[in-house]
Amino acid sequence: MEYDVYSAECPARTVLDHVGDKWALLVLHRLSQGATRFNALRRDIHGLSQKVLSQVLKRLERDGLITRRVFPTVPVTVEYALTGLGECLTANVGPLLRWAEANMDQIRSAQVEYDARMAEAA
Amino acid sequence: MEYDVYSAECPARTVLDHVGDKWALLVLHRLSQGATRFNALRRDIHGLSQKVLSQVLKRLERDGLITRRVFPTVPVTVEYALTGLGECLTANVGPLLRWAEANMDQIRSAQVEYDARMAEAA
DNA sequence: TCATCAGGTTACTTTTTGAAACTAGCAAGC
């Protein structure tokens, strides 16, 4: 079947709702480095709250992008990992994050320039 | 300079705040098909409100990813286009959207399965 | 006995969103 992300009715938009999300992108990218536990994700991704992490993980699991494995240790540990589908997606997310890291300097100078222009106009 | 998106202090996170956004991704992708006017974007990207579009465009312009050209026609027309930097970014966004379109079927069946499992558990 | 760990959930507050109405400047129609 053919999908078109520009259409609001397109189910691919639901994916975009999940994937076009800062935290989801970071979580997926982190998981691409290997299976990770809940609190490890929380520690590694600075600024991500427990509530949001738990929501994001549920969404990603529902989408079949990650798996949730519970180990009956004490205290219980839960490990999240990418599925095949998730890995395939993450292959497309990595370049985006690397691009962000690589081009920050240019963006920052563009922002400074823009702000200067705006201040001048005002 | 080296950046790390996992750190909350990392300036690349500000980019991610802009790029890890459903509407921004759609706008960038649409602009990769050529310069486009305000209302054309609004019409093409179904569900995008004027307010949000105007905010997204301002952010993207500030980041140096798009340019805004005003033509003194009557009524005035405004055309948005990708900069070199924006094109370079969009090259990384395209695959993500194509992935979303291509893998929707798998995601939808994963969702159905997940919901069935949850309903059963409850 | 009290604090600690993991992996969450809940209650409450603050931001963001989104829908719809409103603005400005000008031209065409009546």
Place this chain on the structure above:
DNA sequence: GCTTGCTAGTTTCAAAAAGTAACCTGATGA
């Protein structure tokens, strides 16, 4: 000369989402 329509926005206000911080469970070690 009054109304309507066009573009490209801004404003307003209710509703949804996100963030903050406290709480929960159940075993464990000090």
